[in-house]
Amino acid sequence: MTLVAEDVRFAYADRDVLQGVDFTALEGEVTALLGPNGAGKSTLLKHFNGLLRPDSGRILVDGNRITDDQAQLREIRSRVGFVFQNPENQLLAPTVRQDVSFGPRNIDTADEVDIEATLARVGLDGAGNRHPHTMSNGEQKRVALAGVLAMDPDYIVMDEPTAGLDGAGAERFVGLIEELVDAGVSILLSTHHVGFGKAVADRLAVLKGGQIVYEGDTIGRDTADRYGLRTWALERR
Ligand SMILES: Nc1ncnc2c1ncn2[C@@H]1O[C@H](COP(=O)(O)OP(=O)(O)OP(=O)(O)O)[C@@H](O)[C@H]1O
Ligand SMILES: [Mg+2]
Numbered sequence: 601m602t603l604v605a606e607d608v609r610f611a612y613a614d615r616d617v618l619q620g621v622d623f624t625a626l627e628g629e630v631t632a633l634l635g636p637n638g639a640g641k642s643t644l645l646k647h648f649n650g651l652l653r654p655d656s657g658r659i660l661v662d663g664n665r666i667t668d669d670q671a672q673l674r675e676i677r678s679r680v681g682f683v684f685q686n687p688e689n690q691l692l693a694p695t696v697r698q699d700v701s702f703g704p705r706n707i708d709t710a711d712e713v714d715i716e717a718t719l720a721r722v723g724l725d726g727a728g729n730r731h732p733h734t735m736s737n738g739e740q741k742r743v744a745l746a747g748v749l750a751m752d753p754d755y756i757v758m759d760e761p762t763a764g765l766d767g768a769g770a771e772r773f774v775g776l777i778e779e780l781v782d783a784g785v786s787i788l789l790s791t792h793h794v795g796f797g798k799a800v801a802d803r804l805a806v807l808k809g810g811q812i813v814y815e816g817d818t819i820g821r822d823t824a825d826r827y828g829l830r831t832w833a834l835e836r837r
Contacts, residue, residue, distance in 0.1 A: 601627050601662035601679065601754050603648045603788060608657035610643060617643045618654070619810030625788040625803075627754075630781060632797035633790040634819070635807035636828045641790035642685060644807060645757050648788065649680040661755075678707060681748035685759040685790075687732075687740035696735075696743050697728035703751045713750045722746045722776060738769040745776070756780065758789040762796050774799050794824045 603625040610618040617640040625631040625648075635641050646652040647659045650666050650673045659666045661676050684690045693699035697715050704713040719727055722742040727735075732743050741761060748756055761777075762770040770793065777787055777800045791797050797804050798818060806814035806827050814823060 601786065602660075603680070603755060603757075604658075604660040605644065605647065605654075606658040606660065608644070608647065608654040608659065610640075610647070610652060610654050612643075616810060621657070621807070621810070621812055623805060623812050625755075625786070627786050628781075628784075629802040630777060630787045630789070630800050632801035632804045633788065633807055634792070634794060634797055634804060634824075634827070634829055635790075637792075639807045640810060641807055642759050645682070645759050645788065645790055648755075648757050649677050649682050651682065674707075678751055679753055680755045680757060681751055681753035683741070683744050683748055683756065683758040683761065685763060687737070687744040690744040690747065691732040691740060694731060695728065696724070696730050696732055696746075699732055699743060700728075700746045700750050703747055707751070709752075713752075715750065718746050718750050721749060721779070723772065737764045738766075738772070741765070741773075742776075749780075753785065755786045755788065758787065760790055760792070762791060762793055770796055792830050794819060794829050 605621045605623040608618050608621040621644060633641050633644065643652060647654060661680060666676060691699055693702055700715050700718055701713065715728060719725060722745050724739065724742055724746065732740055735743065761773050765773065780787060803815065803817055804819050805812050808827050813827065
């Protein structure tokens with residue numbers, strides 16, 4: 601399945617954020633969306649599972665335009681998982697196990713989901729009884745990802761998966777993403793870390809000034825510098 605934005609415009613009250621975005625994330629690939637703070641990366645990502653609606657233009661999931669139809673939205677949200685930038689927005693239950701089983705219970709697939717195996721996939725074997733709010737930021741991010749994985753999505757949209765993680769934590773996410781791709785999940789993520797983006801992504805795009813200003817299968821240092829992107833993370837070691 602592919603995620604497509606066609607000439608998408610979006611404003612919060614009087615702040616124009618997306619000003620004619622054309623963007624495609626392909627099935628079977630990892631796509632990284634780069635861009636400076638406030639460029640609108642989170643805003644664009646939230647369009648791909650219907651958390652936000654464009655003021656004009658179209659969002660297509662697998663060729664189908666997202667509309668206001670509630671049944672369609674439920675279907676899209678079960679296929680396109682969303683991992684928020686801040687795990688505190690996502691982790692609501694008192695234990696990890698309850699948190700990860702929340703989504704499947706909601707759509708009546710709880711019997712089919714092996715919570716322990718899902719936790720093992722994100723390197724949190726045996727953490728089911730822990731309290732999410734006593735875990736480190738990196739662990740919380742992986743609990744949030746496990747909650748999305750438990751829904752067995754085709755696509756996972758991750759907003760800044762490495763924000764707040766140290767080098768080892770970010771590298772762990774590189775391995776995790778590679779395993780997800782091997783398991784057939786397509787991934788669209790945003791990141792400030794050009795090095796991380798280059799390490800994981802098949803395609804990179806830069807959002808700036810409300811539009812996609814660069815797309816390619818890699819990005820050079822000069823280009824990254826020109827768009828004000830941070831290039832030292834993960835690279836300067
Ligand atoms: N709910 C909101 N109401 C009003 N303005 C908002 C809202 N959310 C975001 N904005 C503004 O929209 C712009 C784009 O924000 P967004 O969070 O999409 O950027 P971003 O590229 O994800 O930034 P960052 O790299 O800091 O995560 C910013 O100027 C931000 O202040
Ligand atoms: Mg953001």
